[in-house]
Amino acid sequence: MQEQLINRAKELLADGTVVRVLGWRRGDMDYNPEVAYFNSADELSDFVYNGFCGANLSKYMIEASKLEGKTLVFLKPCDTYSFNQLLTEHRVDRDKAYIIGVGCRGKLDIEKIKAKGITGITAITGGPDQIKVSTIYGDHDIDCKDVRLERCHVCKGKEHRVFDEVIGESVDTRDADRMAGVEAIEAMSPAEKFAFFQAELSKCIRCNACRNVCPACSCRKCVFDSTKFDSAQKANTTSFEEKMFHIIRAFHVAGRCTDCGECSRVCPQGIPLHLFNRKFIKDINELYGDYQAGESADQRAPLVNYTFEDAEPGIVSERGSK
Amino acid sequence: MAMMKISREAMPALYARIAAEQSLILPVKTAGQTNFAAWDEGAEVDLCTLKTVKSAKDAFFPQSENLYTCKTEDKKITVTPEKLTDEHFVLFGIKACDLRGIEVLDKVFLSEPIDTFYAARRAHGTVVAMACAAPSESCFCHAFGIDPTAPAGADVVIWPVGESFMWQAQTEKGEALTALAGDLLAAAEAADETALEEARTFTKTVMAKLPYADLSLEGWGAGKTDEKFNSPVWDTLYKGCLACGTCTFVCPTCQCYDIKDYTTGAGVQRFRCWDSCMYSDFTMMAHGNNRTSQVQRFRQRFMHKLVYFPTNNDGMFSCVGCGRCVDKCPASLNIVKVIRAFEKAEKGETK
Secondary structure (H helix, E strand, O other): OHHHHHHHHHHHHHOOOOOEEEEEEOOOOOOOOEEEEEOOOOHHHHEOOOOOOOOOOOOHHHHHOOOOOOEEEEEOHHHHHHHHHHHHOOOOOHHHEEEEEEOOOOOEOHHHHHHOOOOOEEEEEEOOOEEEEEEOOEEEEEEHHHOEOHHHHOOOOOOOOOOOEEEOOOOOOOOOOOOHHHHHHHOOOHHHHHHHHHHHHOOOOOOOHHHHHOOOOOOOOOHHHOOOOOOOOOOOOOHHHHHHHHHHHHHHHOOOOOOOOHHHHHOOOOOOOHHHHHHHHHHHHHHHOOOOOOOOOOOOOHHHOOOOOOOOOOHHHHHHHO | OOEEEEEHHHHHHHHHHHHHHOEEEEEEEEOOEEEEEEOOOOOOEOOOOOOOOOOHHHHOOOOEEEEEEEEEEOOEEEEEEOOOOOOOEEEEEEOHHHHHHHHHHHHHHOOOOOOHHHHHHHHHEEEEEEOOOOOOOOOOHHHHOOOOOOOOOOOEEEEEEOOEEEEEEOOHHHHHHHHHHHHHOEEOOHHHHHHHHHHHHHHHHHHHHOOOOOOOOOOOOOOOHHHHHOOOHHHHHHHHOOOOOHHHHHOOOOOOEEEEEEEOOOEEEEEEEEOOOOOOOOOOEOOEOOOOOHHHHHHHHHHHHHHHHHHHOOOOOOOOOOOHHHHHOOOOOOHHHHHHHHHHHHHHHHO
């Protein structure tokens, strides 16, 4: 598929449809391609598309929308939800994007590979169902389904929600219940919940990677970047303020989060940040009916769409309803 | 000093014995991730993890710490400076790269004007370094002349060999810790020393096969500011950068901090916390900010490590090749990619 993508990108550059390509460039390891712009056919020789291209390129289109001319962007099915959501929020310009929906058979999580005790990796070959990880210490054959990104276990399906053309086959890799993790926490006692979040959030180093990668976090100036706010950007000496960051962020993206999973993918401390967002998604689904942010650019989100039938969530309404 | 050994089984007893006298900081696994933390009975010690997520620098330069506290009562304001530490502690299991990182921090914090908070911790800490047995693909400490099988600058060095750890004191502080360990240690035998040498040789063989084994720092170092600063390479390199602070916060040598006030209601805590040159308010001053774009911020980080720091510190790089930025950058950018991109561009130019 990679060759097909490169060839099509070259055509679109040559006929002037696009002036640049936003994609993934081959890294210095087989598992770390980086997000990159390609401005010419020559540069595309470093273009790569494989199981490690998990990065969602939608958010980069905010900046690309400000550039002259059209940008060719490659979006996987789940990435297109983010693009739609950004369209809804008027953060990207549809006319500045030429979208190739790329086929996706699930993306791989290098952290899960390393968690198997595998180190000294020199090459990763094969796919799409099996990979061979060669290391200095010996080789390993791995089933891709054992090392997929968390998001792929709750795959949104093979359909691209916005595109100009589609290249490649997709596979629905869903094999888990999306809300199981949330339900497990809901079932905990308050003390257990506190211990769980304490252990997870105490690892946070306030690097802001979750926020910066998040397509829903597209404010020009984040409140946490203000120098006049106690819960600012950096690590505070009180752990309470630290937790505020994640709680405020979860509230702010509620109803807009497409559950793309980038926050959990990039967290250097492996904090399952998606659980916060999924709790809100679950609540919204239960209170207002099933809703998937980014499914289309035309839908109105429940939290900004007033109807007379709206639920009145809260302690008071719960009391009244029982 | 004499080579001793301690069995893996005896390690929990050693931790308890040290912790009974002073606090013990070592790699502990919490919620799936290993970081340096204080030992207690329930701690899941993970000594053999090659790279803790954060480096060991928190032990001397914590991510955030109070400097002083102001309290208002009636119409009186009291200012209480934070007490400098006067308690001894042991930092256990630091690797050779992180240890060089401490050497870098020493250059910054122990030169005039001396940082008293840092100096107090340095004076009260005993450092036990552990040699690396199985380097990972992202390791490149050798590029900075570091031998991961012989950590330099520790009070005690230990080596994992089979079912034991070899143990050798390097300083007087190390001798004191050896005395505290007492009967948990035994004298190493000739066979142990042979096994140790074999283990070291194996590690070095691995180092030579690593993907970054041939990484060259040619062209970087003291006085290279003009050559690198205006290079067009930066303009393409930074594009994927998310402007988060992951690289800075997992780095063993990043030393920049911010000083902030936290309003507690009845007063103010003045604290300092790690800062990141990737952040928009980094070095914000009354006149504004001297770096207004991400390409400038991105360039700053690597220029500091590879040019400015060596320029000001007799050629010493402030990268130690631990590879944490390689492992953790959410955008898969890292210092090796920077070094190699320049190498490629410079070779291209001379063609």
